[in-house]
Amino acid sequence: SRSINLAVIPGDGIGQEVVTEGLKVLSAVLPQDVKLETKEYDFGAQRYHATGETLTDADLEQLKGHDAILLGAIGDPSVPSGVLERGFLLKLRFAFDHHVNLRPSKLLPGVATPLAGQPEIDFVVVREGTEGPYTGNGGTIRKGTAHEVATEVSVNTAYGVERVVRDAFERAQARPRKKLTLVHKNNVLTFAGHLWTNIFTKVAEEYPEVTTDYIHVDAATIYLVTDPGRFDVIVTDNLFGDIITDLAAAVSGGIGVAASGNINPSREFPSMFEPVHGSAPDIAGQGKADPTATVLSVALLLRHLGYEAEADRIDTAVAADLTERAGKPARSTSEIGDALAVRVAG
């Protein structure tokens, strides 16, 4: 008999509320014969304040035993900027080698977008997750003086770039339009740019059916608002991916519906799935948070574990729910979760 052994990290702010609904929908969509086990972990601001810990070696050992991780949100204004980001979120990505940071953007009918003319948007960004300017390389000398120098080193390896580029080609190959765009800034960041461009060009030869394209990151932000329909799959560096996926989320319905997966395709370590939005402490505990992004992240989680049909059922339910929502008064977090649970079960 099949089973899913899930680590659940509600985290901070609205994290608990959205995760509750994500699990509700997950339970509703899974076939009877699949045994779902969950274990909750208390990572986040509260634990940091109580113990000074963000993510210990012992924590990582425990997390390793799970098939996947579902996370609500981590982050609170009471914690200095960078502590939970570097100490928890990035530490987890690096420890579990989450090199494919997957962020789909699809504008569903009836969903509000800041763009005029309701353009067609349906693309996915494959953001590299373990290299680039995110490695924490760099440092500071003469801190706090008028002669301070601070550096940040973007580290890019053929090994790291090739595996994520290959993953993106596979995803492009599997989609109807079969188009892959590399986003970088190879005219200025020429060392990293040449590495990315050369590997992209080399791997492309193995995928003759995939149409390829290159766009500088600055120009990519223009296309994302003037012609987002041109994109099918985008592959990009860790930092550029961070920036353009927030913009992509904004134009395709907002971060309330943006899902993401921090994936280790080899399954050597569990992958982690989370909504793109943060902990939103201003609306926490009020039942106002939209759990849709978490529910869509559950769909990515299911697809990663091989539950294709169940993932599709969630996507279909969310599309129907969003269309139905348009123009109606806002529902509470749990009302949306309930409605989605009913739809996926039906």
Next chain:
Amino acid sequence: SRSINLAVIPGDGIGQEVVTEGLKVLSAVLPQDVKLETKEYDFGAQRYHATGETLTDADLEQLKGHDAILLGAIGDPSVPSGVLERGFLLKLRFAFDHHVNLRPSKLLPGVATPLAGQPEIDFVVVREGTEGPYTGNGGTIRKGTAHEVATEVSVNTAYGVERVVRDAFERAQARPRKKLTLVHKNNVLTFAGHLWTNIFTKVAEEYPEVTTDYIHVDAATIYLVTDPGRFDVIVTDNLFGDIITDLAAAVSGGIGVAASGNINPSREFPSMFEPVHGSAPDIAGQGKADPTATVLSVALLLRHLGYEAEADRIDTAVAADLTERAGKPARSTSEIGDALAVRVAG
């Protein structure tokens, strides 16, 4: 008697066409007593192909003798990516210490924007121009092998950050809303992030009338499409500035109207003014290019040289022209230049 000794660099693609109109408007707006001298330089793809040179020490010596530089566009698909960018554009910015890269964004009435609801947009980005990931620091080992490693080093100094932050506070102080937003990614790029944030906080104490704000670069792209009206002055790092100013141009009327100044406020070296758009080789020589961004760059140039009233006349003329244009058939490059020249003279 007063005089302006201007270096003119038409460059590649549509560069010549737009610069011709920029100079037309400049001549028309200047009072009789101001003597305008111009000298044209042949930098760009053609010279590179003919001589292998992009910008020599002798070129820089000559350029130093001018009060300012007006540039059309540099770049051509026949030249490998990075050669003219690093060899000319960035070399000039670094050689003349253009540390204030000024990029205003204003959505004028009647001008098309990809955003729904024609929001109010009127802000200016002060982008650092001589540090960050643009310094060319970094390198490659084991090039072309499966073990290649490429690095890019972002270099940030207290000296470099403080001068641009001060410039931005001065600009914010001089504007009605007096609001300054720092855009960075200090939760991940913690070395550079702390330097920027600490200096920003320290300088803020000297400007008690200026309201300050901090936003991560990823979130900034969201606000630029959902609530661009919240911005007044933005100060940011070289690379973040590159990215968000293209997005800012896109939402506030397109790169056809986006102007920029590469400014050395000390006037130790001449500053350079250019439209944000590139050389657009696909439409070059057809009289289709919109010279408005170049004309607005001329206004920035005049303001830098102390010709406030003349700069204002250009801004007013452009606003009137853009409003009049709405819904009418497209005019040619020279028709737009002629119309603007008449308006500023009138």
